[in-house]
Amino acid sequence: MRGLTVVRPGPLASFQDLGRPGYAHLGVPRSGAADRGALRQANRLVGNPESATAIEVTFGGFAARATGFMVLTVTGPLTTVLIDGRAVGSHGVIGAADGALIEVLAPPAGLRNYLAVRGGFCVEQTLGSSSTDTLSGLGPEPLRTSDVLPIGSAQSAWPPIDFAPGPPAAQQPRELIIGRGPRYDDLADPAALTRTHWAVNPASNRIGVRLDASPDCPRPRHRTGRARPSEGVPLGAVQVPPSGQPVLFLADHPVTGGYPVVAVLTAASVDAAAQLAPGEPVRLLLR
Incomplete structure (x- = not known):
């Protein structure tokens, strides 16, 4: 079965999609990706529905090993992505061979990156979402070392582009x-x-x-x-x-x-x- 095995989760890595809207009357937050635009961009690049589950990586430090060939991308702030120690860049479509080590380093500016794979991650849903909610505790636990993350089958056609420009340098303040x-x-x-x-x-x-x-x-x-x-x-x-x-x-x-x-x-x-x-x-x- 294709998937990723977590080698290092970094400070915080979690599954996120577009959340679980419509349950505020039950006291349930929407949750989902903190940067929804970056999640949507990642899924579009690999040909997933915008709502597909991806990994939100907080301040880098994430590493995982591939089982089977997969196509992936990393969006959010510009950062360094390594495949077996070789820098491949972010915001582009990347192929990772069976056994490859995938690393997402901390961005020089910004905080959260999104790692999406073609086919999306297969994660059990709670109230229609696979998002980890750190306030209510709904959804899967944050990722831990040795977690095995299965990948689904692609359900849509390839997108017309395989690269998207990263965000411009943020103004200060x-x-x-x-x-x-x-x-x-x-x-x-x-x-x-x-x-x-x-x-x-x-x-x-x-x-x-x-x-x-x-x-x-x-x-x-x-x-x-x-x-x-x-x-x-x-x-x-x-x-x-x-x-x-x-x-x-x-x-x-x-x-x-x-x-x-x-x-x-x-x-x-x-x-x-x-x-x-x-x-x-x-x-x-x-x-």
């Missing part, structure tokens, strides 16, 4: 576009969101990106200290707790929360936020 959220006016000075110089807190993860303010910038403050009942929280929500340090919610975010949702990221900015590394500078721009 990284600019994320927001729209006003339902509780925008809960802030005493809403403009502080866009005026403040932010940096990514190392405690960020697939649930959300936490932002720290530069010491010389005032943090956004609530207009009152009154607590609110919990409300629904969408993907890309920007919550501001009493500390004034915003949280940008990603794929595994909770579906309700008690802090005000003062803004919401655009879809493209959700993907960009998923690639933010600890310490990276960020600006929020109001659309």
Whole structure:
């Protein structure tokens, strides 16, 4: 049976597809790929449906050995991909022979890469998705050394291209576009969101990106200290707790929360936020 055997998972490697939308009323997050655009691109390159299951590799360090010949690609930020120690590049279609060692190194900029194989990975589904949800625990466990990952049969024709340009070098600071959220006016000075110089807190993860303010910038403050009942929280929500340090919610975010949702990221900015590394500078721009 064709497949990959994990040699090293790196800091975090997990199965991801486009998630399990439609279950928020049951308290189930959508989950899925943190950078959905990169997942879709990877699957298109190898001729899979955009929703096929791939591997989300967080900050490199991933290695696996092939059983049988396979066709694969790696997307997300530009990075180094090695086949038996030979650099083959990312964002292109790669052939790996039986027994080949496939490695995905940490990208120089960005955080999450997506490894897709033609035919997709065969993974048991929960609520219609094979995604690992780090908040609820639904879906398969994160990948571990010696895990065997079976590959399915291709169900679609070859795509017309076998290479896609990688993303352009990100501006510094990284600019994320927001729209006003339902509780925008809960802030005493809403403009502080866009005026403040932010940096990514190392405690960020697939649930959300936490932002720290530069010491010389005032943090956004609530207009009152009154607590609110919990409300629904969408993907890309920007919550501001009493500390004034915003949280940008990603794929595994909770579906309700008690802090005000003062803004919401655009879809493209959700993907960009998923690639933010600890310490990276960020600006929020109001659309």
